[in-house]
Amino acid sequence: MQVMNRKVIWVLFLLLFMFHQDFWWWDDASLIFGFLPIGLAYHAAFSLGCALLGWLAIKYAWPHKLQQFAEKNTTGKEEG
Numbered sequence: 001m002q003v004m005n006r007k008v009i010w011v012l013f014l015l016l017f018m019f020h021q022d023f024w025w026w027d028d029a030s031l032i033f034g035f036l037p038i039g040l041a042y043h044a045a046f047s048l049g050c051a052l053l054g055w056l057a058i059k060y061a062w063p064h065k066l067q068q069f070a071e072k073n074t075t076g077k078e079e080g
C-alpha cells in the first residue's frame with residue numbers, strides 16, 4: 001500500500017510540475033472577485049495545491065522506518 005501511495009504522490013507532483021507555468025493566462029487581464037488578476041489567483045491556488053501535496057507526502061509516503069533507524073543511537077535505543 002505504501003508503494004502505491006508513493007506513486008500517487010509522484011504523479012501528483014509531476015502534474016503540479018507541468019501546470020506550474022500559466023502561459024495560457026499571460027495576456028489575460030481578467031479579474032477574479034473584481035480585483036485579483038487571474039494569473040495571481042492561479043498561483044495562489046497553485047501554492048495551496050503544493051502545500052496540500054506536501055502534507056499528503058508527509059502523511060502517506062514518509063519513510064517512517066528509515067526515520068526510526070536514523071533516530072536510534074549507537075546502542076540501538078531510541079533517544080528522547
